[in-house]
Amino acid sequence: MKTKPDPDSLLGHLVELRNRLLRCVIAVLIVFAALAYFARDIYALLAEPLLAVLPEGTSMIATDVAAPFFAPFKLTFIVAICLAIPYILWQVWQFIAPALYSREKKLMAPLVFSSTLLFYAGIAFAYFVVFPLIFAFFTSVAPAGVTIATDISSYLDFVLKLFFAFGLSFEIPIAILLLIWSGSVTRQALAEKRPYIIVGAFVLGMLLTPPDVLSQTLLAIPMWLLFEAGLWLSRFYQPKTDEPSQEQEP
Template sequence: MTDDPDFAAAKDSFISHLFELRNRIMKASAGILIVFGILMLMPGPGAIYDFLAQPMIAALPPGSKLIATGVITPFLVPMKITLLAAFMVALPWVLYQAWAFVAPGLYAHEKRLVAPLVISTSVLFLFGVAFCYFLVFGQVFKFIYTFAPQSISFAPDIENYLDFVMTMCLAFGLTFEVPVVVIVLVRMGLVSVEKLKSIRPYVIVGAFVIAAIVTPPDVMSQLFLAIPLCLLFELGLLVAPLFVRMTQKPEETA
């Protein structure tokens, strides 16, 4: 079997693809590390964490600060935040490497399908994170702090705050991917736009259930997640037919 030329060609092709994948991963990682090094120098991990903590600080009484209960927590937490920020800044470069790896094996109509999805996925995710930081955090933290008894000193731990922020940003970032999910389902023929419209009431209920599970147990944060989820679902229903027409095969168009 090893003398079979087809087998040898397939083996060489597989190995070449592995080398290409390794090179793309290394280039993507190098891009993240370069951005990480730049952020370490300017503005620095402390400034990045201060920016992330600003919504919470603004909701606390004047002069209040977050606390660190671990010995190395003041070092590790800002480093994690800086690495996460470096990944988000380098996300276009990472997605380009992924696109460069798969592009040679795609047909023209498939490239018209993948490229908009890759771009829209990254843009919508960043919009979701920005929406969470600039709008949701300020309202949610103020709402939560109003229920704190006057007899306690409210001083959140920086590591717990980081976990909360990452969970919320991830939830909102994924929520803003709903239009992409709808478009992919319709384009692959797994479900029609009419079928999705018919299950709209179930989608609305599901949005509020997901918001109740993912967000803190307060009405404000649940509404901030559930309402955009419903609106983005409707956006996906509007864009999906147009996207299908733009990415059809030549024979499908004929």
């Protein structure tokens, strides 16, 4: 007779991890299936910031035969992952929560929730603020006689890189809070390194964005401001102590 693995054993943890990963995959597939019918509309919404500033008489093109089919579905799958992030993080939380002390749970729960909102905020900032500015700039500096006709696959790769860069950069306050809470660094030490942080923000902006000064600056300045926000919020978080909690969740 087949016995159920002990949940406290290594095999039990691996089985639970597998089950939660399967739930995450199923959740993404369900969201993707619900959005697949609207794939073309989703891509049209993504292309709106560029189409709004293209010169009259020009449009986007597809240089690959299969691009008109695969590009919208690729975007839809990524959108499905983004929409399923709260559920994915919930499954991650359910997996690690039993190993945390009560004080750690009270700290991590709001951080998981706020990190999700910050990631969405980074994507929204890129779409509503950055895209209109950089696309208007790019189209305005095109040399005379050059017809702007952006490939839909290239455009998708471009905006996804920016979405990832801005979504990741908006997690800076969470990273600072975790570093200070874990004792890896102090708030005073970070404040003293502010000039280096600002330079590092512009270097990361150069590495994470396409090679143009405008998008690099639009990423570096929010990163610096988010660093200041995380530094200010860190005064409300006490560093982690080495004393074990009186009780640990089973």
